[in-house]
Amino acid sequence: MRKVFTLIFVTAILVSCDYSERDIANPRLPRYTDQGANTAGCIINEKVGFDPCYYGFFGPSTSRDGLTVAVDTVLNYSELSLSGGYYTPDFEDLESLNIVFRLPSVQIGNISSLRGLLGSELPIDGSSVVADIMRNGESILACGNLETTLTGKIFFRSGGSDHNAFAGTFGFSANSNCGKQDALYGRFDYNIATVSFISLN
DSSP states (O other): OHHHHHHHHHHHHHHHSOGGGBOSSOTTSBOOOOSOOOEEEEEETTTEEEESSEEETTEEEOTTOEEEEEEETTTTEEEEEEEEEEEOTTSOSOEEEEEEEEEETOOOOSHHHHHTTTTOEEEBSSSSBEEEEEETTEESSOBTTBOOEEEEEEEEEEOOTTSOEEEEEEEEEEEETTEEEEEEEEEEEEEGGGOEEEEOO
């Protein structure tokens, strides 16, 4: 009976994530695609990978995958939140993680306005785009009341050949008196029909 349970458990782990879609250069990340695959990933501080195909007690899971777009019509900004989990190279210290991009003076309330971003490359500099890494609802880039300097870019690359994808790449560094945080080699590919839109007002 124990052998049967072990076989089922191992099989569940192997079939939960499609590792043929891993990046050849860095298998911690999903391969860049523009097919609406509902994947995202980046390397944080060289040794922590963010990947919605994350590891839980019952093996890999994709239940926290997703792109949420929130719009604030009063303060006039939109936020794109990539959700998933993260892990160290030893697959420990799993926690909920979101990569958040705030776009000031941009109103994204539906699929049409989200598609309007495609083809644009924006600097992550604290004014054009503000980036953050949220762990369990709290920023890991915040350094008290001290200023954090952001450098990087996000490229909204493609809607895919069938126009059902919202795919792109990103990378940024955050520097403050609390230290430096890097989120590099980022990529995302969401099915645009599964994006959640919410209003903050």
